[in-house]
Amino acid sequence: MNGTGRVAIIAGGTAGVGRAVVESLLADGWHVGVIARGQDRLTTLDAEHDNVAVARADVSDASALDAAADDLVARLGRPDVWVNCAMLTSFSPFLETEVEEFEAIVATTFLGQVNGTRAALRLMGPTGRIVNVGSGLSYRAVPFQAAYCAAKHAINGFTSAVRSELIRSGREVTLSLVQLPAINTPQFDWARNRLEMKPQPAPPIYAPQVAAKAVLRAIEKGERELLVGGSVLKLLFGDMALPAWLDRKLAKDGAEMQKSGEPEPGGREDNLFTPAEHAGTAHGRFSDRAKDEGLIVDGDLARKLVFGGGAVALVVLGMIIG
8 A cells, every 4th residue: 555645543653663653654655643642742743744743632532532533634634544552551460450550551552442443434435454553462461461461352352343344344444453572662661660670571572663564564465463573473372272381481480571670760650641751752772672673474374374284383382382
């Protein structure tokens, strides 16, 4: 799908993966509308780029998101593409996670994609591309991120249901899922954290541009699901083959993988209920450890290869155990 003269709307596009997607679309000639909570980052993004229009809204508020989307359509035209990638998380044991905290994470990370998909289908013409950004943690959850993992699992079910409805209706709008590995984004500096150390992406870590490349491929080809990075393949097929073993493995190592080894100073701000005062950037503080390239695999093809060939399945299981 060529970007020249076309319109894309990115929900959650001022930082992290969303920001990387915005920058990639702009480089490809798209007109891009960006929706986010933080006005300062929106204003900066608007000033830095041509072919950008911005609108402020919390994606968990369906009415506010609709109003922001209508504003962008009035300025840019109806969208050919809509990408949902706003998220919140908390690195916390479940029993220490407050009710309002859990609900806020699910509201933004899951219901934000529900609200965005609804707005996209209302505003798009008979064709279009919707891309929901998921995670390998939607197939195998980790300890201390129960709300985020629950939201990512919910995205899978929601997306599959709506995709079937679109096929049944005959409407030529594709609904893709991009399942991401650990990405070097600013979330690890502004997410709520109750660990004794600063959090980190559980290695291996990938640069935000790897995620953006996968999103652009979903936009170009309309594939059903893309799995990004070998770690996502391990999580998906490992949970299918050895779920009880992974329960024990992650009970032992899952928390430690998320700890950076740096002490966490008390009292730092987080972005759970209000936008954090951090610059809008795609990258976090782990650029020296982040891979600039990563495997991007059609999820349907990966399943056919594994379940259609015993030798391949044995290789995958060997990768998981190794």
